[in-house]
Amino acid sequence: MSDEQKIKCPICDSAEIRVLHNPALKRKSLSRSRAGGSVTLYSEESYEALEGCQKCGKTRDEIEKVLRGHEETKHPSRESILKRLRESGLPLKAKKEIEDK
Numbered sequence: 001m002s003d004e005q006k007i008k009c010p011i012c013d014s015a016e017i018r019v020l021h022n023p024a025l026k027r028k029s030l031s032r033s034r035a036g037g038s039v040t041l042y043s044e045e046s047y048e049a050l051e052g053c054q055k056c057g058k059t060r061d062e063i064e065k066v067l068r069g070h071e072e073t074k075h076p077s078r079e080s081i082l083k084r085l086r087e088s089g090l091p092l093k094a095k096k097e098i099e100d101k
């Protein structure tokens, strides 16, 4: 389940941007054939940027690259970005879902 959040821009750490948070999911997909068993699908926790940053002028795409860890950043690391996002914007409900995993 995805939820929309407002977070501090990961690049300038100043303006707020809207992102879509996709918690890590583990779900079973049942095969319809008799021979097939069940397959467990995983999806990693991820963030999708919904808008660019008005403060530093980064586009939605650039911010999303940082959030997804596809872009090399000197600091902060992707882990610390995720950690900070968890601490800043995550509703308690979603936080509990992650801890229960």
Ligand SMILES: [Zn+2]
Binding pocket: 009, 010, 011, 012, 013, 014, 015, 053, 054, 055, 056, 057, 058
């Ligand atoms: Zn920014």
